Every structure is written in structure tokens, then in C-alpha cells.
Amino acid sequence: MTERFDCHYCKESLFGKKYILREENAYCVKCYESLYSNTCEECKKPIACDNKDLSYKDRHWHEACFHCFQCKRSLADKPFAAKDDQLLCTDCYSNEYSSKCQSCKKTIIPGTRKMEYKGNSWHETCFICHRCQQPIGTKSFIPKDNENYCVPCYEKQFAMHCVQCKKAITTGGVTYHDQPWHKECFLCTGCKIPLTGQRFTSRDEFAYCLDCFSNLYAKKCAACANPITGLGGTKYISFEERQWHNDCFNCKKCSISLVGRGFLTERDDILCPECGKNL
Incomplete structure (x- = not known):
């Protein structure tokens, strides 16, 4: 006696018919599609067994329904992007949503390297120093008058140079006798301690802390022999x-x-x- 071979769901014989196995159970095509086929996001119809099922984030499409929401071109085997549950080809997504390069005004394609600063975007190769015209990349830069400069170019063109060490002053600094100094270079002529943030005086255009000035130049009290500085209301x-x-x-x-x-x-x-x- 021949063993029966029936659909696991409807029990109709599968001899001589196309069937599909699922978890070791055989189904006729009609039952399988009714029970397990995915519904296409676009046309809302079941995706039949003999159709290609394209999926993205637990959503499914017929191959013919898997197209760009705007231009309707097929996205099968092509890169695409998603926005608000809508699938878009890279061209449509770029035109609609991608930022524009501040320099060349062209679209910055999603996935490509870009530079961002104060709400503006640049292609990596377009974010260049205004002076030397070389890409700044990940190096430090200094903005001035709506232009960006690499640090060496900024120092050559704009930065003041310390009277003491002759190097550029890029942040902070001290002005004394209309000349610029690094804070760490502005020292007492006598003891060489930094004068930034403390009181000091000068003699012959040289700066001294109060202790050094008193010891070197102040007259001594005839009674106690200590210096009379005359500073600070003495x-x-x-x-x-x-x-x-x-x-x-x-x-x-x-x-x-x-x-x-x-x-x-x-x-x-x-x-x-x-x-x-x-x-």
C-alpha cells in the first residue's frame, strides 16, 4: 500500500503537484502562500512563492514594486536610502535631503566624508585653507573674517609674535609698552617669575615684580631699613x-x-x- 503524501494544512494529496517544505512539513502552494507569504509594502498583495521577495528592515516587496518613492526607478541591486519609511535612490535622497557643500555648492553624497563647522558642510576636499589652498582635513584651523586658515598660514598672516621668544601668539597674550608677549614669557627682569595676574612696576622699560623692584631700587626707611616702595598707597x-x-x-x-x-x-x-x- 502506497503511503499518503498530503498537504500539512488542507490534507489534499501532493502527488504530482508542486509543494513547499516548511519545518519538515509539506504544503501545497496555495496553502503556503495563504499562511506564510509576506505582503508587499507597495501593492499590498501577497508575494507568491515564484516571485522574488526583497526585504528591508522586516518589510517586504515584490521585485517590481521595490522602487524609488520619487523617481520610481528600480532599487533592486542598487544602493538606496530611507527617509520617513520611504525608500529613495541615492540621487533623489541627495537632491532632497543631503547637505550642500559650502564651497562648490554641490550635493554631499550620503556616506562620503564631509566636514561640518557652525552649521555648514563641505566636501572633505573642499574644506581648504584660504591662504595655501590645501585641504585642512582633521588638522586644527582658525576662522577669521568668514574664512578658514590652517594654523601655520594664520600665524604667518595674522598672528602677533612675542617680543621675548619671537614665536606667534595664537591665544591670549599680554601687551606691555605696546608690545605683545606670551603670558609665560612675560617675566620679572630680576627673579624671572611670571608677572601675569600680579602687580608689577617698571624701571628703564624693564618690568619687575614688587619684591625685586623694592630690593633693587626703592629707598630704605631711615628707621627700619626696609624698602619704601610708594606703591599701593604706601x-x-x-x-x-x-x-x-x-x-x-x-x-x-x-x-x-x-x-x-x-x-x-x-x-x-x-x-x-x-x-x-x-x-
Whole structure:
């Protein structure tokens, strides 16, 4: 007795008929298409077994229905892009959605390398230095007057050069006597510490920190022998080519302050009138 060979679903005999195996079960073409065929996204009809089923992200099309949403050209075996669930050929996608190169004004094809800066886009080969006309690529650049410059060209054309080291100043810097300096090059003439951010003074056009200036040039108090800088509102008394800090200008004997009062001198000593009258 011959063993039966029936459709797993409708039970009709499959002898002499075309059938399809699925998970070791045989189906007639009609049942298989009814149960398992995908529906075409374009025409909404089932994709028959003898038709090619093209899929993208769990969506399916007949080969003839797999075309560009705008120009209707077939996308089978061709590159394409998707936008809002619509499939577009690269030409239509570029014309509709791709950014335009700021330099050549042509479309930047999706997937090609591009440069972006402040909302504008360039082909990689169009993003060039305004001075040397070479592509900047991934190198650093400096914008000026709506143009972009590679760092060497910017330094040659625009940057000031430090009076001390003669190199270009690209960021920050200090101006002293109308001349530019790097912050790290603007140092005390005496001790060589950086002067940026602290008080300093000058002599013969050379800059000094307050300590060096006081030690080198300030006159010494006749009483305490410490420098009298006169900086920052420091008050002092001057008499016969000698100077005193206000706080040091006291009677030699009784130590009373003589600031704003009369005084007498005995040799190099300063005395109040009371102490002086006993001399």
C-alpha cells in the first residue's frame, strides 16, 4: 500500500503537484502562500512563492514594486536610502535631503566624508585653507573674517609674535609698552617669575615684580631699613634726603609718632619738641 503524501494544512494529496517544505512539513502552494507569504509594502498583495521577495528592515516587496518613492526607478541591486519609511535612490535622497557643500555648492553624497563647522558642510576636499589652498582635513584651523586658515598660514598672516621668544601668539597674550608677549614669557627682569595676574612696576622699560623692584631700587626707611616702595598707597615722610615709613617716623626717645607734628633733629635723630627741649 502506497503511503499518503498530503498537504500539512488542507490534507489534499501532493502527488504530482508542486509543494513547499516548511519545518519538515509539506504544503501545497496555495496553502503556503495563504499562511506564510509576506505582503508587499507597495501593492499590498501577497508575494507568491515564484516571485522574488526583497526585504528591508522586516518589510517586504515584490521585485517590481521595490522602487524609488520619487523617481520610481528600480532599487533592486542598487544602493538606496530611507527617509520617513520611504525608500529613495541615492540621487533623489541627495537632491532632497543631503547637505550642500559650502564651497562648490554641490550635493554631499550620503556616506562620503564631509566636514561640518557652525552649521555648514563641505566636501572633505573642499574644506581648504584660504591662504595655501590645501585641504585642512582633521588638522586644527582658525576662522577669521568668514574664512578658514590652517594654523601655520594664520600665524604667518595674522598672528602677533612675542617680543621675548619671537614665536606667534595664537591665544591670549599680554601687551606691555605696546608690545605683545606670551603670558609665560612675560617675566620679572630680576627673579624671572611670571608677572601675569600680579602687580608689577617698571624701571628703564624693564618690568619687575614688587619684591625685586623694592630690593633693587626703592629707598630704605631711615628707621627700619626696609624698602619704601610708594606703591599701593604706601605713605612715607621725606626729610633732608632721608625717608621714613609713616609708621616709623617716631621720636627717637619717647617713640611718639611725629607725623603731622613739629619735630627737632639731633645729629641723625628725630625728636619730638618735648624730648628735644631737654637737649
